[in-house]
Amino acid sequence: MTEIRFEKVWKEYGSAIVLENVDLTLADHEFLVVIGPSGVGKTTLLRLLLAQERPTRGRILLDGAEIAAEPTADRGVVFQRYSVFPHKTVLANVMLGPQWAGSPLLGRLFGARRRALRERAMALLDRVGLAEHAKKYPAQLSGGMQQRLALAQSLINKPKVLLLDEPFGALDPGSRRAMHVLVRELWEEQAMTIVMVTHDLMEAFHLGTRVVAIDRPRRDPQAPERYGATITSDFCAKPRIVRDSFRFEAARLRAAAEREADAPFLTRERD
Amino acid sequence: MRRIINYAPSPGVALLLGAAPFVAVGMFYLAASDARLAVDAADKLMPGLSAFYAQMSRLMTRVDPAVAQPLFWYDTWWSLSRLLQGIGWSALIGIVGGILIGFIPFLRATFEPLIFALSLIPPLAVLPILFIAFGLGETSKLVLIVFGIAPFIVRDVVLLVAAIPREQIIKAQTLGASTWQMIVDVVLPQALPRLIESVRLSLGSAWLFVIAAEAITAEGGLGYRIFLVRRYLAMDVILPYVVWITLLAFLLDYALRKLSAAAFPWAKLREA
Numbered sequence: 001m002t003e004i005r006f007e008k009v010w011k012e013y014g015s016a017i018v019l020e021n022v023d024l025t026l027a028d029h030e031f032l033v034v035i036g037p038s039g040v041g042k043t044t045l046l047r048l049l050l051a052q053e054r055p056t057r058g059r060i061l062l063d064g065a066e067i068a069a070e071p072t073a074d075r076g077v078v079f080q081r082y083s084v085f086p087h088k089t090v091l092a093n094v095m096l097g098p099q100w101a102g103s104p105l106l107g108r109l110f111g112a113r114r115r116a117l118r119e120r121a122m123a124l125l126d127r128v129g130l131a132e133h134a135k136k137y138p139a140q141l142s143g144g145m146q147q148r149l150a151l152a153q154s155l156i157n158k159p160k161v162l163l164l165d166e167p168f169g170a171l172d173p174g175s176r177r178a179m180h181v182l183v184r185e186l187w188e189e190q191a192m193t194i195v196m197v198t199h200d201l202m203e204a205f206h207l208g209t210r211v212v213a214i215d216r217p218r219r220d221p222q223a224p225e226r227y228g229a230t231i232t233s234d235f236c237a238k239p240r241i242v243r244d245s246f247r248f249e250a251a252r253l254r255a256a257a258e259r260e261a262d263a264p265f266l267t268r269e270r271d
Numbered sequence: 272m273r274r275i276i277n278y279a280p281s282p283g284v285a286l287l288l289g290a291a292p293f294v295a296v297g298m299f300y301l302a303a304s305d306a307r308l309a310v311d312a313a314d315k316l317m318p319g320l321s322a323f324y325a326q327m328s329r330l331m332t333r334v335d336p337a338v339a340q341p342l343f344w345y346d347t348w349w350s351l352s353r354l355l356q357g358i359g360w361s362a363l364i365g366i367v368g369g370i371l372i373g374f375i376p377f378l379r380a381t382f383e384p385l386i387f388a389l390s391l392i393p394p395l396a397v398l399p400i401l402f403i404a405f406g407l408g409e410t411s412k413l414v415l416i417v418f419g420i421a422p423f424i425v426r427d428v429v430l431l432v433a434a435i436p437r438e439q440i441i442k443a444q445t446l447g448a449s450t451w452q453m454i455v456d457v458v459l460p461q462a463l464p465r466l467i468e469s470v471r472l473s474l475g476s477a478w479l480f481v482i483a484a485e486a487i488t489a490e491g492g493l494g495y496r497i498f499l500v501r502r503y504l505a506m507d508v509i510l511p512y513v514v515w516i517t518l519l520a521f522l523l524d525y526a527l528r529k530l531s532a533a534a535f536p537w538a539k540l541r542e543a
């Protein structure tokens with residue numbers, strides 16, 4: 001069970017108010033998508049949740065307790081870029097988290113524990129479609145593959161919340177669609193909460209179970225920094241009752257796909 | 272006619288073009304030396320090839336009674352050991368100091384202005400202080416080299432550490448890394464290629480400080496020898512020594528470049 005609460009959160013930089021009075025309660029296993037125009041404070045909201053920045057007023061609670069004052073392992077993150085370590089191979093990138101947790105001084109596991117971890121990492125890489133690239137360095141991967149690697153790297157630690165800041169913003173449409181499918185499936189499998197920031201409305205409603213828009217409700221043309229952004233709309237994109245039957249639905253879709261495989265003409269038409 | 276910037280030499284031609292100035296300088300020297308020797312066979316300023324050969328084979332093979340080995344190798348050994356010790360200590364200070372100062376905000380606030388000020392002091396100006404404080408022996412020479420290049424290397428590493436994308440550091444923390452683990456697994460490996468780069472850039476100054484210190488006082492060394500024989504206008508020693516120092520500098524630089532490429536294959540990829 002993971003519940004996230006923003007209680008009247010404000011974020012100001014000096015006299016500039018970026019976020020004002022953000023109030024939000026997020027139930028367990030939601031896929032929250034935050035949309036809003038560029039520069040409105042979406043990344044700032046995510047940084048607050050990461051504890052990369054602290055709110056100037058208000059509190060952020062995770063399961064009833066205030067979040068740690070610095071980034072910790074219960075909140076994973078994938079940024080638009082630079083989320084993976086360029087000096088480590090794909091496999092080593094994925095194995096990092098558990099090695100750090102298991103060996104405070106050396107940051108390396110040995111023997112049976114290492115073999116077990118390697119197996120787990122390879123399974124995860126296989127899941128995100130990078131198994132045959134395990135020995136490469138990130139610079140040898142495409143942008144989409146790097147983002148899949150960043151996902152695997154975060155997921156191996158089983159975070160309660162996964163934060164995504166425009167994770168597909170730099171990808172071409174093809175890999176973007178593939179990533180949508182992957183993230184949706186991982187969200188289902190890992191039963192975690194995802195908070196994703198985007199400025200793409202289609203993406204937001206395609207992926208999210210809940211979509212909030214943030215914007216500045218008031219504006220002072222003389223002093224734009226006087227008013228901050230806050231949640232202006234809140235949509236329940238996929239009601240829980242629909243989601244609860246997701247597995248049933250998935251099974252139905254799989255069965256349908258199998259039927260289509262038996263009738264190749266139909267499949268081709270649909271493509 | 273295309274624009275001149277759009278004409279590029281083939282690799283073979285580039286090699287020839289690169290070698291041409293060296294050949295030209297050599298030929299010019301030999302011609303000038305011949306002309307001078309024709310006027311005065313005892314001319315010392317521009318000795319010919321035979322004089323270089325005679326002098327150098329003597330220095331390289333004849334055991335000098337005072338130091339019990341050929342002077343050339345004795346001098347080379349002294350200078351290289353000073354240079355390598357100085358560079359080694361500077362690199363160590365650079366990587367440890369640079370990472371700690373660059374990565375930990377409180378240390379950065381405390382030491383960055385100091386390092387900046389130190390790097391502005393001309394090292395040769397403090398050489399007398401070093402001689403007074405550490406005596407005329409090896410310590411003051413070592414301190415001079417370290418004083419001369421360590422602040423530069425520290426600053427370079429600090430800049431590199433500060434330039435690591437914030438996203439990586441945040442990501443490491445969300446993966447549960449401690450400060451120590453981030454230093455060892457995230458910052459240090461990415462700082463090492465840059466350390467080698469800045470050591471390569473410092474090689475020139477390091478040689479300068481070695482030779483300057485040796486010129487003033489030493490038991491031996493390439494710089495010491497050059498300044499010693501200057502009194503006799505012994506160009507047949509000075510010129511080959513200068514060429515030898517240049518060659519050593521080139522070889523060190525080459526070795527560091529190869530080391531970097533072999534040890535950090537990922538660093539090249541990032542540039543591509």
Ligand SMILES: Nc1ncnc2c1ncn2[C@@H]1O[C@H](COP(=O)(O)OP(=O)(O)O)[C@@H](O)[C@H]1O
Pocket residue numbers: 013016018036037038039040041042043044045
């Ligand atoms: N560290 C900071 N200091 C001052 N202003 C900042 C800082 N970080 C962000 N801002 C301001 O906050 C606003 C929102 O930024 P951001 O959250 O990055 O927007 P978005 O992600 O929605 O594009 C911007 O106007 C930006 O100038």
Ligand SMILES: [Mg+2]
Pocket residue numbers: 042043
């Ligand atoms: Mg942003």
